[in-house]
Amino acid sequence: MSKDDLKEAEALGRDLMWILGLIMHSGPEDRQRIALAYNQAQELVASIPKDNGDARPRIVACFERSDTYKAADDVACAGWLLTGMQERVNERDLPDWRKLRKIINNTVKMLTPPKPTIH
Template sequence: MKSESEDMSRTLAWACGMVLQSGPDDRRRIALAYQEAQTLIAGIPKDNGDARPRIVACFKRSDTYRADDDIACVGWILTAVQERVNERDLPDWRQFRKVINRTVKLLPLSSSTVH
């Protein structure tokens, strides 16, 4: 479990850094991708309570954007990490959730998407 938390910390730090360093246009692009990811995962059922299918779908989409050097990959990564944290079985899930929520608040989201 420790290494997964470390990986999660690194991934989340990278995503937060990308949001913080982004200008208004890139933040809008990240926000749009985040909203698309939220819509996508809402249609993917959990596997006996396991969010893995949702997480995998987000990482696949993120990889596609990242291959094109598209900042939208960050929105998909944030959603994937958020889904994993929402399972509430990581040792530091509450701290991760706080960081994710603060990061998402930096995005120009339409109010219907914010959880």
């Protein structure tokens, strides 16, 4: 692994912590907005073919959309960023990618409202 890979993994970790904080401090409406953006991003990446196995076009599309929402101070940026990060980590070539993937998956679970319990 190169120094650039380590820097990228560290940056992803910082961004993940920011997203987690945003989700934890968001009300139900904002969480729903982030979840909707995440779902839209998932649909978009599914429609973009990989470039000879490279997910870069998918990642760039998500990061660009995230930047647009972030510039407008819209929490939806987190859903787009989360999907872009997920695509990047799924390439499995970053240090600690398994740990990052686990954190991402747990973060996505936080977007889903809890199922009501039946007594």
